[in-house]
Amino acid sequence: MTARTPAAHPPAASAAIEIRDLEKTYSDGKRALKGVSFDVPRGSIFGLLGPNGAGKSTLINILAGLVNKTGGTARIWGFDIDADRRNAKRAIGIVPQEVLFDAFFTPRETMELQAGMYGIAPKDRRTMEILNAVRLGDKADAYSRTLSGGMKRRLLIAKALVHDPPILILDEPTAGVDIELRQQLWTYVREMHAAGTTIVLTTHYLEEAEELCDRIAIINHGEVVANDETGTLLKQAREKVLIAVVDRDLSEVPEGLPVMKAELKGARELVLTYDRAETGAGRLLTALSDRGLTVEDVSTREADLEDVFLHLTKSGAIDSAPGTEPAPVRTGADG
C-alpha cells in the first residue's frame, strides 16, 4: 500500500480526534453518552472497547455526522464537527459493522459511486489502486453479490478509503468472521497503519485489542472508565491471584505479605492478589510459613485484559435483561 498524504493544510499538531464532554441524550430520554472525553493520538491504532449498549456506536455515529450530539465538542484532524463539518467529514473513513451493498454493482462501480459522493473528480480517483491494496483488483468487475463474506468486508474498507482520509474508523471489523479472515483483516489494518493512517477500532474481542492497539479506551454506560496505553492496561493485568487454605482459623489477614491485596474468606482461605512481575507463588508460600502458617491447599488464577475489562465494567452491572448473563466479552475466535 502506498504511503498516504495527510489532508491538505492540517491544523497545527492536534490529536487525530479530540472529544470533550460529549453528551448524547436520545429523544426517549436515554442518556447514551455522559460527558465523554478522550484524544486519539495521530498515528495510533486506538481501541474503543465496551460491552453492548455502552455507547460506542452512538459516539462513532456522532463523528460520522449520522447522530446529533446534545452536548460537548468533537474535532477530527483539528476540524470541529459543527463549525467545519465538511473538512471533519473528509478526514475520516468509516467502515460500518454491517455489510450492505447493492448486489448488482461491481466493486469498481461501488468505488466510483462513493468517490462521486465525495466529489472526487474522475481523474483524481484511485479506484484500482485501492482495490488492489485490499486484494480485490481481480474482482473489480464481478457483481458484489458474488463476493465472499471476506471480500465484501474488504470492499467496505476500500469504500471507506476513496477520499484518502487520514483516519480510518473500523466498527467491529471482525465480528462474526472466521479466524483466517480475522488475521487477514488485522494484516490490512497494520498495513494501513504503517502507511500513515490513524486507526480507530471498536471491538468486543479483547484479544484483538491487545494484539493491534497501542492505546485503549474502555467505555461503559456512556462513560470512559479507562484510557491508557495498552501496555499500561496490561500491567494492571499482571495481577495474579493465589488462594491458600491454611491449617488453622485466622481472625485477620497476616501482616506484611508481599501482595497488592489480601482477603480472608471464611476462617482459613486467604485470597492473595500479587504482581507477578514482583512476587512469585513460592515467595508467598514462604512468607506464610514465616508467619507460622502451614498451607494445606493452594491454587492460582491468572488475570488478563478480560479481568481488567470486567473489573472496570461490572460496577453497576452491565445493561442486560434481568436473569440474563452480562453482555458478552469475547476473547476467543468464537465468531
Ligand SMILES: Nc1ncnc2c1ncn2[C@@H]1O[C@H](COP(=O)(O)OP(=O)(O)OP(=O)(O)O)[C@@H](O)[C@H]1O
Ligand atoms: N436511536 C436511539 N434511541 C434511543 N436509545 C438509543 C438509540 N440508539 C441507541 N440507544 C441506546 O443508547 C445506548 C448506547 O447504545 P449504542 O448503540 O451506542 O451502544 P454500543 O456500545 O454501540 O453497543 P453495541 O456494541 O451493541 O453496538 C443503549 O442503551 C441503546 O439502547
